[in-house]
Amino acid sequence: MVQVERAILSKNDALARENRGWLRRRGVWALNLVSSPGAGKTTLLVETLKHLQAQDVPVAVIEGDQETANDAERIRQTGAPAVQVNTGKGCHLDAHMVGHALERLEMPAGALLFIENVGNLVCPAAFDLGEARRVVILSVTEGDDKPQKYPDMFAGADLMIISKMDLLEHVDFDVARCIALARQVNPGLQVMGLSARNGHGMEQWLAWLQAQRSAWLLDGAGLPEDALRVEHSPQHGEPSATTAQQAAE
Amino acid sequence: MHEMSLCESIIQIIEEEARQHGFARVQAVHLEIGALAGVEIPAMEFSFDVVRRGTVAEDARLVIHTIPGTAWCMGCDSNVEVRERLQACPKCGSWRLQVTGGEDLRIRHLEVDDRAHDEANSGMEHEQTKQHTAGS
Ligand SMILES: Nc1nc2c(ncn2[C@@H]2O[C@H](COP(=O)(O)OP(=O)(O)OP(=O)(O)O)[C@@H](O)[C@H]2O)c(=O)[nH]1
Ligand SMILES: [Mg+2]
Ligand SMILES: [Zn+2]
Numbered sequence: 589m590v591q592v593e594r595a596i597l598s599k600n601d602a603l604a605r606e607n608r609g610w611l612r613r614r615g616v617w618a619l620n621l622v623s624s625p626g627a628g629k630t631t632l633l634v635e636t637l638k639h640l641q642a643q644d645v646p647v648a649v650i651e652g653d654q655e656t657a658n659d660a661e662r663i664r665q666t667g668a669p670a671v672q673v674n675t676g677k678g679c680h681l682d683a684h685m686v687g688h689a690l691e692r693l694e695m696p697a698g699a700l701l702f703i704e705n706v707g708n709l710v711c712p713a714a715f716d717l718g719e720a721r722r723v724v725i726l727s728v729t730e731g732d733d734k735p736q737k738y739p740d741m742f743a744g745a746d747l748m749i750i751s752k753m754d755l756l757e758h759v760d761f762d763v764a765r766c767i768a769l770a771r772q773v774n775p776g777l778q779v780m781g782l783s784a785r786n787g788h789g790m791e792q793w794l795a796w797l798q799a800q801r802s803a804w805l806l807d808g809a810g811l812p813e814d815a816l817r818v819e820h821s822p823q824h825g826e827p828s829a830t831t832a833q834q835a836a837e
Numbered sequence: 838m839h840e841m842s843l844c845e846s847i848i849q850i851i852e853e854e855a856r857q858h859g860f861a862r863v864q865a866v867h868l869e870i871g872a873l874a875g876v877e878i879p880a881m882e883f884s885f886d887v888v889r890r891g892t893v894a895e896d897a898r899l900v901i902h903t904i905p906g907t908a909w910c911m912g913c914d915s916n917v918e919v920r921e922r923l924q925a926c927p928k929c930g931s932w933r934l935q936v937t938g939g940e941d942l943r944i945r946h947l948e949v950d951d952r953a954h955d956e957a958n959s960g961m962e963h964e965q966t967k968q969h970t971a972g973s
Contacts, residue, residue, distance in 0.1 A: 589946055590858050596846050596868070596942040680839055711839035713875060739922035740875040743936075772932050773922050 600715055603683035607718025610690060611701070612808055616648075617801045618701040620719035622741060624734075625707030627727040628751040630659045631784045632793075633702055637666040639794055646699040650689045652681040652706045659704060669694050680711040683718055700801060713740040720804050727752040728759050732766035739773045747778045747796065754783040840880040843942065844888045850944055855893045858949075863897040865948035871939035873906040873922055897947075906939030 595601065611618050621629050633649065640647050649670040651660040660672035671689045673681060686703060695701065703719060705712045724745040726734050729752060735742040742748065748770055750763060767779050780796065782789030851863060866885075870876055878901055885899045906919040912931020919939075925932050 590854055590860065590949055591946045592850065592854055592944040593946070594850055594944050596843050596850070596944060599846055599849060678842065680842070682842065710875070711842075714839055714843075736923050743922060769923070775933070775935075 597714065597716075600683045603687055604716035604718040607683055607687050607690065608720075610687075611718060611720070614695075615698040615805065615808070616695060616701050617699075617804050618703060618717075618719045618721075619797075620703045620705060620712075620717050620722045621725060622705045622709075622712045622722065622745070623707060623725035623727075623751075624709040624730060627707070627725045627730065628784055629704050629707070629725055630662055632725065632749070632751065632782070633704060634662055634666055635784045635787070635790065636702070636793070636797075637663065637668045639790070640700065640797075641667060646696045648693050648695040648699050648701050650681075650686060650693065650701070650703045652685070652704055654678070654706060675706055679706055679708045680715050681705050681717055682715045686717045700797065709734065709738040709741050713738075713744050721746045721800055723747045723749060725749045725751050726766070728756050728761040728763075732762045733769065735766060735770035735773055742770045742773045742777065745774065745777060747780070749793070750779065750781045752783060752785070753781045753788060754785045840876060840884040841888070843876065844881065844884040847885070847944060848888050848892050848894060851894050851947065852892065854947065860947075860949040861893060862950050863894045863947050864950060865898040865900050866894060867900045867902065867945040867947070869902050869904055869941065869943040869945050871904045871906065871941045872920065873936060873939040874942050876942060878903075902945065904939050904941065906936065908934040908936045910934050 621633070623629050630651075637647055637649070647668045649660070649663045649668055651657075651663060651670055651672045652675060653659055653672065654675050654677070657672045657674075660670045663670040671693045673685050673689050675681065675685065681703065693701075703717060705717075722745045724741055724747070726748060728750060735748075748767075750766065756763070763781065770777050770779065778796075780789060780792050782793055784790075847866065847868070851866065855861065855863070868881075870878065870881070881901070882899055889895055889897060906921070908917055908919045908926075909915075910917050910926040910929060910931055911933040912926055913929035915928060916937065917927055917934070919927070919934065919936070922936065924934070926934055
């Protein structure tokens with residue numbers, strides 16, 4: 589008998605820690621956007637990028653998609669640098685894919701990085717990518733019971749955006765019930781409603797981004813350089829490309 | 838279906854352990870799956886069956902030990918067992934529960950052929966080891 593006692597996701601978690609360290613050293617604040625297919629991730633991103641770029645905030649995007657490069661194309665049209673990651677049969681991004689995408693992404697230090705995960709309300713919940721914050725988007729057309737049906741996704745999020753609020757009057761989505769269910773799973777969850785179509789709620793979202801990012805930058809400012817360095821234990825096999833890049837610096 | 842990726846990670850870890858401990862064949866893989874880990878056991882079994890082909894775990898049985906979910910109830914200040922994330926406290930009915938356990942996914946241990954283990958440690962070829970265990 590061989591005792592193993594290792595977490596099944598230990599490899600992903602180790603790579604996520606590397607990504608997190610890599611991002612921290614460059615002052616890049618990263619968000620992981622998760623939702624079911626079509627909840628409005630790309631639409632919200634496009635609107636957000638327009639606002640941020642108008643204020644000269646450096647931005648970058650990693651687009652996860654099973655097959656196409658359509659979403660990355662929509663993002664590039666705003667002028668933001670974007671890298672497409674096709675997951676093929678995979679139904680989520682993992683830390684390894686994101687590590688490779690980070691190398692390909694031309695991104696100034698201090699940038700705000702958005703990672704659009706594959707549209708799926710189940711699987712992305714299990715995979716830490718190294719993000720600073722996780723945002724789950726739920727559109728009013730999906731029904732207010734989703735936090736109850738897919739609790740893992742809501743349990744792991746920092747913020748829930750209720751999207752497509754312009755359609756609220758046409759559907760029987762009970763906002764209060766949705767928030768109550770989500771907070772039962774995750775008492776500390778922050779919540780905001782938004783419509784990327786008519787712009788209601790955008791101000792609040794942009795303010796949240798700015799406040800969270802500032803707090804994160806302040807948080808890291810006091811840390812000595814080596815507190816941010818992550819060791820790479822040989823037990824984790826071949827060094828990932830992110831480590832190789834760090835070593836080359 | 839992230840059970841497929843989970844099983845791919847399991848195989849990666851097993852192959853690393855195989856290199857480290859020098860066994861060529863795994864008879865059983867013991868997993869610990871938390872009741873709140875968001876994993877479907879049948880999907881796990883199906884995926885494992887697919888990914889084990891052509892690996893050291895080719896013939897391995899999957900043994901799953903389910904770990905109950907636990908939570909701290911702020912209503913009655915006690916530790917309780919829970920079946921899912923969204924439920925009321927079984928003791929006092931409060932909804933103010935903070936999950937404290939049952940979210941982990943771990944490989945506990947592997948049952949490997951001890952003879953294969955010793956032979957591989959004494960530097961025998963994998964092929965020979967395999968033939969040996971197949972005949973035993
Ligand atoms: N009415 C309304 N429609 C919206 C809004 N946001 C997005 N949509 C529409 O919803 C559809 C899906 O939007 P996307 O932004 O592509 O959604 P997504 O989450 O990126 O989708 P995937 O990447 O495929 O998972 C599109 O037809 C959008 O025009 C909104 O605020 N209001
Ligand atoms: Mg999209
Ligand atoms: Zn109680």
